[in-house]
Amino acid sequence: MIKLTIDGKTIQAQEGSTVLEAAKAADIFVPTLCHHPQLTPYGGCRLCMVEVEGARTLQPSCTLPATDGMVVNTATDKVLDARKFVLTLIFSERNHFCMYCPVSDGDCELQNRAYDEDMTHWDLQPNWQPFEVDASHEFIILDNNRCILCRRCTRACGELVGNFTLGFEERGANSLLVADYNVPLGESTCISCGTCVQICPTGALIDRQSAYQGKETEVDHHIGVCVECSVGCQRDVLTRDNRLVRIEGDWDAELTHGLLCDKGRFLPLEDDRSRLLTPLVRKDGQLKAATWDEALDAIASGLGKAQGLAALASTRLPAEDLVLFKSIFTDGLKAELVTSLEEGKSTASVAKLAETMSKSFESSLDALKDADAVLVLELDLVEEHQVPGFFIKRQIPEGIKLIVADGKDNRLAAKAHVRLTLTAGEESAFLAELHKALEGKADDEGINQAGALLTSAEKPCIVYGKTLAANADEAALKHLLAVAEALGAALIGVKGEANSMAAAQLGLEAPFTPNGYQAAFVALGDENPTQKLTKRLEEIPFVVAQAAYYSQLTANADVVLPVTMWAEQAGTYLSLDGRLQKFEKALDAPEGVLTSHEALLKVAETLAVKPDTDWKASLTKRTPTVEIQAV
Amino acid sequence: MKATRSMVLVSSDPESLDMGALDVFNTLQQQIAAFGLEEEISLSMISDVSKKTQNPLVLVYPDAVIYGSVKPEDIPHIVEEHLYKGRVVAEKQISPYDLTGQIAWLSARKGTLPAENRIVLKNVGLIDPESIDDYIVNQGYEALGTVLQEMTPQETIAIIMNSGLRGRGGAGFPTGLKWQFVASTKNDKKYVICNADESEPGTFKDRLVLEGDPHAIIEAMMIAAYAVGADEGFVYIRGEYGLAISRMQKAIDQARAYGLLGENIFDTGFSFDLHIHAGAGAYICGEETALIESIEGNRGEPRARPPYPTTAGLWQKPTVVNNVETLANIPAIIRNGADWYKSIGTPSSPGTKVYTILGNVNVTGLIEVPMGITLREVISIYAKGMKDGASFKLAQTGGSSGSIIPASLQDTPMDFDSFSKAGVSLGSGALLIGDENVCVVDLAKVLLNFFRFESCGKCNPCRIGNKRAYETLVNISEGVGTLKDLDDLHMLSQQLYELSNCGLGQTAGSPLYDILAHFRAEVEAHVKLKVCPTGVCPMSGRRVYQIV
Amino acid sequence: MSFLDIDERILKIVELVDLRATPITDLKAPDVDGVTVGILEGGIANTHNEHTAIRMRERCKILVALGDCAVFGGVPAMRNFFGEEAALQRAYVDAESNDSEGKIPSSPELAQLTRVRAVNEVVKVDIHIPGCPPHADVIFYALAELAEGRIPEIKDDMLHWH
CATH class of the missing domain: 3.10.20.740 (Ubiquitin-like (UB roll))
Structure with missing residues (x-):
């Protein structure tokens, strides 16, 4: 000190x-x-x-x-004079009209600093030189008139996200914020993560959806975990008058420190599906609005007659709901199939291995932050689970060595030092080769190169995802573990949805084939059902769906219960690397709509089942692939 | 350039002229010619000596003798006795202590006039720069051999420290100390960089060395690398210097072929390799940390300091950054010793300096003379006086970011300490001499335009301040300036110095400060009377707002 | 309008001051021998405004610039991006509501359009009250201070834009 x-x-x-x-x-x-x-x-x-x-x-x-x-x-006076001087210069450089700027009066750091210095006027007048407004991007507007050339956006796009899209052209007073080599932002390599918008101190970079909808200083803030994938970044959900205004990253979050991707920040506000607002019951071949009691009666009668019940739950639902769901359908109703909509694709194989070995072998995402070599297997971290991809990309200028092995088009591979081909189904052979490559003995030169990079690294990391988990057999996974052990490498398994990990812990992993089930109960929540799922359900005579939005699936169902979407419900989520995080409710649901949890309880009551609601214990019954800790 | 051995000055202020100074001057001229001394004695007029009761004055120097109340009839005797035979004429001599401070120091000055002494430019123009053999024949790589085979790194640093060599790029930082900092920073990778970005307007001294004697730089960099523990180096040459780049590359290739670059040089286990990095037209990349950023492939923007390159430089490793001229001194110092170097120049600034003479003088070009020469000597002796008999009005010393000095500061010795005491900057040694036809507003305008154009744009005061200052000067030169504009300029010059991130911004305000300090009346004429006294400014009456 | 929001408090001020000139009273210019306080609102958009500002500065001991237009140039200043010519052309010739006879009026009696400027770009201003418009409470505070012979200090919440 x-x-x-x-x-x-x-x-x-x-x-x-x-x-x-x-x-x-x-x-x-x-x-x-x-x-x-x-x-x-x-x-x-x-x-x-x-x-x-x-x-x-x-x-x-x-x-x-x-x-x-x-x-x-x-x-001192000298310091105060200097501050006023700097602010005066900044105001005179470009066109700062507070009157109609969305961040004025509270959200603008330039204005706030001027207020701090009690500035009532400008000693230097602006030049009135007009600057470009770039409105080509789907979500972001870039207004150079408000830019103070602080470079926070450019630095964030590089240092935090590793995308390096934003940069500066020319020099001196002609310096201009540009995307790539000065192309419209909407045509650039921008991945719409929105970090630049969040970090911009003025109104130079603003988000279209939320402009003028509410000031940061006046809206309601709800900090909680994102539910769009299994990473679980911390978000701040801004609401006003029971409306979603904007979603931002939480700068204070331990793992992500404010980072989000477009899926977590912008896309949730684009959801324009129609809400289900009343229960629906099929009468004379047509779905008609009904009361909750009528719907529950219909469920009781439909399920009671059925031989063979398949129960499926969305992994976007909170852990509490999944535990309740399992308790009702497995323990209570002894349904023939109780699984998640993911059907264990991203978790089953590895979860089984952890169970067999009685030990956890995956690491925290933190390991990526200071890794010096990363092997990514069959996973495109530019398309999905983007924030871990940021952790890797941003270290490329620092010297991190990236190896990507995939059989499909992979945007992350474009940034890799070594690119290998790995077709789905060939995982076992590949990993066996990789093991040999650790001593330079593989047949393929590329794999040997990868092996050399990994062995010479001090903190290597191996990342794999859904494709590998779904296709790798036990032999392949054993090779993977052996390689990781030989290298002392951290293993990170990227899963699917927000609660894939929780579903795995509850054993909700069985595949779903409509083999003569007479009834199905689908706790869909706000998930967008796939065509495949909808088609399979068509073969089942009696289908009950708990959903937030209309879809073909609900249109085909026999009973539909309207439930909340993600922002209207509180819950706990288990991330891909074992972090247990909460989301507190941010919006009130429409009248007549219940949370999935409340709806399940009603269903349980109707079917005379007494479910166990101690979810914490249920999650830790099985040996997890990665240690679970509450955050 | 041959130098004269004596300089004789005749006071020519109005009082002196009234008392017949012109006759005295003409008679001196005749008599000097009569004794055949024209080649050895330089004769000129000096207008700013105030000594009302003993005018006209005749000053002889470097003898530091002043004759007062001189009449034409005294001249033949003075010329024969003093200039020809070397004996001072005591009856006419007056005490220098009665005179203004500007001349008083003359009494401290003894010895011969500083004649050209080529150390940096020793080989330039005399050897074939594309022949490594030529260089070797002329004591080339001898210093390197001595250092690698007979000296330790610490001993090498000690010689440079003792020699008192100070950086010639403008900052004047003691070179030995810089090397010591890098040597004592523990790291298994260090770099040596030669700053050959020479972009200061009017300066082309480094170019001569790069084009005329590139091996001197290679040798010097290797000595530096050995001293500090580096094994790799870069020569950052401005992109416009095509010939310098190709000659340096050729020199590097030749040195490699001779085993003088690469692994295990002279079988001593010392390895060093050198690369050229060409600049791309940015003055700011002459700033050492912006230069380093440029080599790393980033925008040429100066870094926040501390840390300095000596602890965290290229790729965050300890780095020595030296100017071309500084490095060109190294082999000679090693060969001849620190004491030899200290015997040239002044105690605080030993050695020679390459000065670039530009402007309204008869002879422009480069001279290499011991440090401590005065501006007056440069103009009178080397530049052979003002062109077309014009009178000296101002000089800008040290390049565009240097000081604009009026005639009253002409006699300040041009070494780092004297100049710094007088509040002026020596910089890179470019001397721009202006006569009475130079308009100070126009000069400042041109300079500020240069800074505005070259500003990297990282920090607000420089990026925006230079542009505002330039616009203000344009408006003053168009005749629409106000007194408030002068206050703004003064304030800008203070804040630019106080707040800027690097030397460009910090010194961009100097021209503004100087013209207001030394030539305020002329500037005010533009604003109060809407007149440009020299007739240079357009004074169109149109206000300019947007300068893109 | 914001000025009127001072409501009945305005009566208190009227008691303390001697209102010498306004655009709507008979006396439209301050007395030649000067007044204590002059309040200017609006930016300097033409030669007439320039004269007004200069005259106000000469004759008022304390000059107040009231509102964003006077302090910064305001909304009319946006015309500076296009220039006076383009603005006149748009208004008098190209506007959709003009017929084909549209012509830019030119008479020596008309004030000439100039670049729109803040008042302090033309004359020295003593007190700036920003706001679009300034809140009535701020205007009242400033007037009350001036009426009592003090210089108002606009800061903290009074300065924040609402």
Whole structure:
């Protein structure tokens, strides 16, 4: 620890902190614009300048290392004049019209800093040079008139996401924020993760969907886990008047530190499917609106007559619902098939291995953050489960070695140092070869190269996904484990939906073939059912569906119960690497719509089943592939 | 260039002229010719000596002798006794202590006039730069051999430290100290970089070395690498220097072929390889950390410092960055010793400096003279006076970011400490001499345009401030400036210095500060009277708003 | 309009001040021998505005710029992106509501359009009250301070745009 004096106060600070960090730890506010806690300090805006005894000029506190015995003053006249000067310059450079900007009055850091300095007017007038507004992107609007050239967006696109789409063209006063080599943002390599929009201090980068819908300082915030895939990033869901306004990443989240992908940030607000608002019962061949009681009666009568019941639940449902579901249909009704809509494809094989070996072998996603070599098997981390892909991509300039093995088109492979072919079904042979390659003895040169890269790495990592889990037999998986052990590599198994892991822990993994089942109960939740599923259900005479939205599946069903979508229900989710995270309800459901949990309880009551609702114990009964911890 | 051995100055202020200074001058000219001394004695007028009661004055220097109340009839005696025979004429001599500070230092000056002394430019123009054999025949790679075979890295650093060599790129940082910092930073990978980005307008001293004596740089970089523990180096040459790049590449190839670059040089176990990195038209890449960023493939933007390149430079490894001229001194210092180097120049700034003479003078070009020469000597002796008999108005020393100095500072010795004490910057040694036809507003305008254009854009004060300053100067030159504009310019110059991220921004304000400090009346004429005293500015009455 | 939102408080101010000139009273310019406070609203958009601003500065000890137009240029300043010519052309010739006889009026008596500027770009301003419009409470505060002989300090919540 070192000691320094700031504004007369003696402060202890960690060795290696900057003056800004030391001041922040002591609750001394120093204004900044280009600084962001998640990014490497840049030192560009010059707003954070402070007086340091003995220094020739004012010094930027965001980059200046704090030293023992340093004496700093953050509020002298010189410093205050400098701040006003910098702000005046910024306002005069481009066109800052607060009047009709969506971030004005609360969400704009430039405006707030000017207010902090009690600025009532400008001493330098703007040039009135018009700048381009790029509205070509589906979700993002780039307005150069509001840009203060702080580079937070560019730095985030590189340092945090590893996509390097945003950059700067020209230099000096002609510097311009551009995408790729100056193409419209909508035609660029942008992957719509939206990190730039979230990190932009002004209204230069805004999200179309939520512009003018509500200020950050005035809406309701709901921090919780994302339910769009098995990574489980932490999000902040902004609502206003019971409406979804915007979704943002949580900067304070341990694993993801604010990162989200388009699936978690933008797409949920694009959902325009029709809501189911009342129960429906098929009468005379037609689905007609009914009361809950009528629907429950119809369920009781339909299920009671049936021989062979198949029960399927969506893995987007909270763990509490899945446990309840299993308790009702497996323990209570002893249904012939109780499984998830994923049918265990992304989990069954590995879960079985963990059970057989009685040990967990997968690691936390954290392992990716400082890995120096990564082997990705049959998984495109640019298309799905994107945030782990960010962890890898952003280290490529730092020297991480990437090996991608896939048989299909794989966008991540484009960034790999070594690209290998691995066709689905050939996993066992491939992994056997890879094992040999660790000593350079594989037949294929490419695999040998990969082996060499992995053996020379200090922190190697192997990532695999649904395709491998679905196609690898026990031999293949044993090879995989052997390779990981030989390398001392972290193994990361990417699963499917938000609660794939929970479904695996509950054993909801059986495949579904409509072999003469007379009835089916589908707890669909807000999932979009596949055509395949819908077709298979057509063969079953009596189908009950619990769903939030209309679909062909619900149109074919015999009884439909309207339930909540993700934002209207609270729940717990188990991520691919064992993190148990919560989501608190953010919206009130429409009148007459119940949560899946409430609907299941009603169904249980109607069928005279007393379910066990202690979900915590159920999740840990089976040896998991990765250790489970509450976050 | 041959130098004269004596300089004689005749005061020519209005009082002196009234008292017959012109006759004195003409008689001196005649007499010097009569004694056949024209080649050895340089004669000129000096207008800013104030000594009302003993005008006209005749100053002889470097003898530091001042004769007062001189009449034409005194001249033949003075010329014969003093200039021809070397004996001071005591009856006419007056004390220098009565004079203004500018001349008073003359009494401290003894010895011969600084004649050209070529160390950096020793081989330039005399050897074939494309022949490594030529270089070797002229003591080439001898210093390297000595260092690798007879000295330890610490001993090498010690010689450079003792020599007092200071960086010639503009900052004047002691080279030995810089090497010591890098040597003492523990890391198994270190680099040596030669900054050959020479983009300061008017400066082309490095070009001569790169084109005329490229092996000197290679040798120097290897000595530096050995001293600090580096095994790889880069020469960052500005892209526009095509000939320099090709000659340096050829030199590198030749050195490699001779085993003077690569593994195990001179069988001593020392390995070093050198690459050229060409710049792409950015002045800012002459700033050492922007240069490093450029080599790494990033935008040429200066980094936040600390840490400095000596601890975290290229690829975050300890790096030495030296200017071409600095490096060109190294082999000579090793060969001849630190004491030899200290005997040239001034105590605080030993050695020679290559000055670039530009502007309204009769002879422009490069000279290499011991540090400490004055501007007046440069103009009178080497540049052979102002062109067309014009009078000296201002000089800009040190390139575009240097200081604009008026005539009153002409006699300051041009070494790092004297200049810094006088509040002016020596920089890269470019000397732009302006006569009475130069408009200070126009000059500042041109300079600010250069900074505005070359600013990298990372920090707000430089990116926006330079553009605003330029626009303001344009408006002043169009006759629509206001007094508030002058206050704005003054404020911009202060804040640019205080807040900018690197030297470009920090010194961009110097021209603004200097013209307001030394030539305020001329600037105010543009604003108050809407007149450009030299007639240079357009003064169209049109206000400019957008300069893209 | 925001000014009127001061409601009945305006009566208190009227008691303390001597209103010398406004655009809607008989006296439209401040007295030649000067007044204490002058309030200017609106940006400088033509030569007439320039004269008004200069005259106000000469004759008012304390000059107040009221509202975003006066302080920053405001909405009319957007015309600066296009230039006066283009603005006149659009308004008088190209607008959909004009017939084919549209012509840009030119008479020596008409004020000439200039670049729209903030008042402090033309004359020195002593007090700036930003806001589009400034909140009635802020206007009242400023007027009350001036009426009592003090210089109002616009800061904190009074400064925030609403």
